Amino acid sequence: MTFNIKTIGNNIDEEGLKEFGTDFAIDKVAENEAEGFICRAQNFHDYEFSKKLLAIGRAGAGFNNIPVERAASEGIVVFNAPGGNANAVKELVIAMMIFGSRNLKPANKWLSDQMGTDKSIDLAVEKGKKAFAGAEIAGKTIGIIGLGNIGSRVANDAESLGMKVLGYDPYIAVERAWEISSHVQRVTSLDEIFAKADYITIHTPLTDETRNMYSAVNFVKMKKGVVVLNFARDEITNKEDVLDFIENGTIRYFATDFGSEKFYHNDGIFVTPHLGGSTAEASLNCTKMVAHSLERYLKTGEIINSVNFPRVRQAMLTPYRVTLINKNVPGVVARISDAVAQENINLANIVNRSQGDFAYTLLDLDESDESKVEALVGHFKDSENIVRVRVIKK
Numbered sequence: 001m002t003f004n005i006k007t008i009g010n011n012i013d014e015e016g017l018k019e020f021g022t023d024f025a026i027d028k029v030a031e032n033e034a035e036g037f038i039c040r041a042q043n044f045h046d047y048e049f050s051k052k053l054l055a056i057g058r059a060g061a062g063f064n065n066i067p068v069e070r071a072a073s074e075g076i077v078v079f080n081a082p083g084g085n086a087n088a089v090k091e092l093v094i095a096m097m098i099f100g101s102r103n104l105k106p107a108n109k110w111l112s113d114q115m116g117t118d119k120s121i122d123l124a125v126e127k128g129k130k131a132f133a134g135a136e137i138a139g140k141t142i143g144i145i146g147l148g149n150i151g152s153r154v155a156n157d158a159e160s161l162g163m164k165v166l167g168y169d170p171y172i173a174v175e176r177a178w179e180i181s182s183h184v185q186r187v188t189s190l191d192e193i194f195a196k197a198d199y200i201t202i203h204t205p206l207t208d209e210t211r212n213m214y215s216a217v218n219f220v221k222m223k224k225g226v227v228v229l230n231f232a233r234d235e236i237t238n239k240e241d242v243l244d245f246i247e248n249g250t251i252r253y254f255a256t257d258f259g260s261e262k263f264y265h266n267d268g269i270f271v272t273p274h275l276g277g278s279t280a281e282a283s284l285n286c287t288k289m290v291a292h293s294l295e296r297y298l299k300t301g302e303i304i305n306s307v308n309f310p311r312v313r314q315a316m317l318t319p320y321r322v323t324l325i326n327k328n329v330p331g332v333v334a335r336i337s338d339a340v341a342q343e344n345i346n347l348a349n350i351v352n353r354s355q356g357d358f359a360y361t362l363l364d365l366d367e368s369d370e371s372k373v374e375a376l377v378g379h380f381k382d383s384e385n386i387v388r389v390r391v392i393k394k
């Protein structure tokens, strides 16, 4: 069987797409004919998914552009590429922190406005440069909100650049915690970050807790002259409040990957056009990662790196595998087992895992009679609690 994958939007790494095996066709059919999508930050909130679509690979980290709960309810598994672009974001954040500390935006603007000969400009430079004398980051305190793939890397590098590092992440994954330098001090309150840090950077998803975190209610708690960075998501920042707190001198410099017309001409603000994950390396990594996840899911039903379904790994050793996406309500597994028994099929293995309102069930059938497998699947069609059934032949 050939699976059709459609790349949505541009910037999907062509080299990365070569990871797909020969039984995958890329961009050969219309969107509503594809079993899999690969996308980046395109907004899918108003998108009507076709019944054929089984999986979406977000070639990046943040997935707030995809309605992941609706996708689950329509039987669509959404994957992302955790860590695939983390180094790219980290490097930009470190660069922007130093860029701001050394006043490079106004300094460069001032320099480009100079007129005259090289000699006269050299004289003006030596006289005028004191206006742009900056500060070093070594010895300063950085507060990092979110210590996942990006935040943990920023923490380790900031520490090796001589900074004192405070990290806040109430949901930190155990394996990530092991990767963070023991010199990074874990704090349990955001207010401690706001009160102590000279530099503050956020590396969390956009959630109800982080939306608007950069706003007046928190800016008033920050040190005068703080440098604030947002390379996570636009909606974390209240832009009017940033302008006010630049104006009153609380924020010395604000760097962000998410712009606004009011930001572009402000000397205290530096905006990059959502470039955090835009490197050749990150784009290759992320495309490869989601290509692997999609291929594995479509061919074997295994789920790795999904954001709306639990991880399910199970080697396929039987002639048939049936996978079901079902509502996470009581009685479904019993019904599935009953149906298997009614069709007199030997069940070699059953895996059932839930996440939120939905669950994923994988049945390995020790049965090579296709008609019996079809009869089994017949039990699950048109059931209000089962939203997707697939049969995978070894």
Ligand SMILES: NC(=O)C1=CN([C@@H]2O[C@H](COP(=O)(O)OP(=O)(O)OC[C@H]3O[C@@H](n4cnc5c(N)ncnc54)[C@H](O)[C@@H]3O)[C@@H](O)[C@H]2O)C=CC1
Binding pocket: 060, 061, 062, 063, 082, 083, 085, 086, 089, 145, 146, 147, 148, 149, 150, 151, 168, 169, 170, 171, 172, 173, 176, 203, 204, 205, 206, 207, 209, 210, 231, 232, 233, 257, 274, 275, 276, 277, 278
């Ligand atoms: N500017 C860009 O191009 C890019 C932006 N991003 C953004 O950065 C975010 C983080 O990316 P990764 O580090 O790769 O994700 P990740 O999932 O590895 O890490 C996120 C961390 O945030 C923590 N967290 C969640 N809610 C929190 C809260 N309320 N307070 C403190 N910590 C909290 C989690 O426990 C986790 O450790 C993404 O969700 C995305 O929005 C990611 C990649 C590129």
Ligand SMILES: O=C(O)C(=O)COP(=O)(O)O
Binding pocket: 040, 041, 042, 059, 060, 061, 062, 063, 085, 274, 276, 277, 278
């Ligand atoms: O990975 C992320 O969360 C990003 O924000 C990067 O977005 P992009 O893939 O560059 O459209």
